[in-house]
Amino acid sequence: MNIISENKSKKIEIEENKSKILDIKKEIEEKKIKIEDKKKELSKVKDMAKGEKEKMEEYKELKKQFKKIENEIYSTIAPLKREMRKLEKIVTDKKLKKQIQEYIEFPVKTFLNDSDLNVFRESIPNIEKIEKNPRKREKILRLIEYVLDGNLEDKKKEYMAYKEKVDSFVITSREENKEGIIKRKIDNLQSEIIKSEEKIKNLETKNDLLQKEILKSEEDIIEILEKDLDVKVQE
Incomplete structure (x- = not known):
């Protein structure tokens, strides 16, 4: 080249x-x-x-508060399960009997949907049949009166408000992962x-x-x- x-x-x-x-x-x-x-x-x-x-942290906090209120309602009503079983055997009204059964199985859910509290009202005149022990009877009466006096109403409102928020979060989070x-x-x-x-x-x-x-x-x-x-x- x-x-x-x-x-x-x-x-x-x-x-x-x-x-x-x-x-x-x-x-x-x-x-x-x-x-x-x-x-x-x-x-x-x-x-x-x-x-x-x-959002998830807010959801967890809401759920925590929601569960706390649920437990507070449950811890007030659940101790009456034994007495409600006894009351169920005494009452003759079918509607009331059914409501008592619901309280025994689902105490919180039934209380939240209960507007008249007849189960608690009916317990008072039958208290001597339900509980023979005077000391225990007095304790049960105080608990029933506590509920009838509306002491759980604020908890009920608070529970429903939190439930609405928690449910809305669940729906949103499930729209897609x-x-x-x-x-x-x-x-x-x-x-x-x-x-x-x-x-x-x-x-x-x-x-x-x-x-x-x-x-x-x-x-x-x-x-x-x-x-x-x-x-x-x-x-």
Whole structure:
């Protein structure tokens, strides 16, 4: 290959490498833009995740308070189960008997739906039949009167208010598994960002190699020209 052809070949090689470098730089810029977009999206999703976490914490606190009130109502009514079983055997009214059975099986639920409290009222005239022990009888009467005096009404209202809030949270959270979806979204975005950053590193490495190739080709051209000049001088 003569000097002209060799130089021409080297120049073509240089131009091709320069073109490749431009393509690489363009791809790097595109990747950087993509990374920035993904980072913005990731930030929004993380904010969403934070919001969902706060909602779940609020839900857990509501449920905790709700359960506390439920336990308070239960601990007041449940001790009367034994007496209610005795009362059930005494009363003849079918409706009242059914209500007593409901109190025995579902004390809190039945109390919340009970507007007249007839089971407690009916217990008073039958208290001597229900409990023979005077001391226990006095204790039971105090408990019945406590309920009849409306001391659990505030608890009932509080319970219903919390129940409404808890139920609304449950419905919202079940519309879709937001927590799981958000976590997968975060994982996917982070994975895409890492892959794009790795791709940029690979492109930059490739760019460096091409720059070295261009430099080498330019040095080769100079060397060829110098050799040609030496030959001409010697001639």
